[in-house]
Amino acid sequence: xxxxxxxxxxxxxxxxxxxxxxxxxxxxxxxxxxxxxxxxxxxxxxxxxxxxxxxxxxxxxxxxxxxxxxxxxxxxxxxxxxxxxxxxxxxxxxxxxxxxxxxxxxxxxxxxxxxxxx
Numbered sequence: 445x446x447x448x449x450x451x452x453x454x455x456x457x458x459x460x461x462x463x464x465x466x467x468x469x470x471x472x473x474x475x476x477x478x479x480x481x482x483x484x485x486x487x488x489x490x491x492x493x494x495x496x497x498x499x500x501x502x503x504x505x506x507x508x509x510x511x512x513x514x515x516x517x518x519x520x521x522x523x524x525x526x527x528x529x530x531x532x533x534x535x536x537x538x539x540x541x542x543x544x545x546x547x548x549x550x551x552x553x554x555x556x557x558x559x560x561x562x
Contacts, residue, residue, distance in 0.1 A: 449530050450497055453513045456485055457522035469527075471511050472496060486525065494532030501531055 455468045459478070465485035469475040475496040479485030500507050513524050 449528060450493070450507070450510070451526050451528045452493060452510045453524050454489055454493075454527050455516075455518055455522050455524055456482065456489075457519055458482075467492070469493060469496070470516075471508050472500075489525070489527045490529045491532060493527050494529035497529060498531040 452469050452471055455470065456465055457468075458465050462478075464478040464480055465482050466478050467476060467485045467489050472493075475493065477485075477488065477492050479488055497507060510526075516524065518524060
């Protein structure tokens with residue numbers, strides 16, 4: 445039976461030219477996107493991951509296990525976060541996350557980054 449929830453590590457990094465934030469899931473080739481700012485990129489990560497996993501499942505592609513991140517070499521200004529998502533047939537996300545979630549999302553990201561680095 446297919447798992448209903450997945451957790452994959454993602455790298456979020458600011459593009460030095462555009463200023464946008466790129467999110468890449470190294471375990472899932474082709475699963476990458478940009479957000480205008482860190483919050484938007486992080487906020488979109490779950491729905492985008494879920495849609496990507498749904499499409500892989502629909503096409504009968506193998507969904508790999510998430511890799512360990514301890515040996516990853518990433519840029520000094522990049523962060524690694526773990527994103528949880530289920531298979532989603534759609535990916536509808538508001539352009540901007542609701543303001544009331546900004547503080548909560550930032551706190552969660554800081555906690556995840558701190559755990560990863562320690």
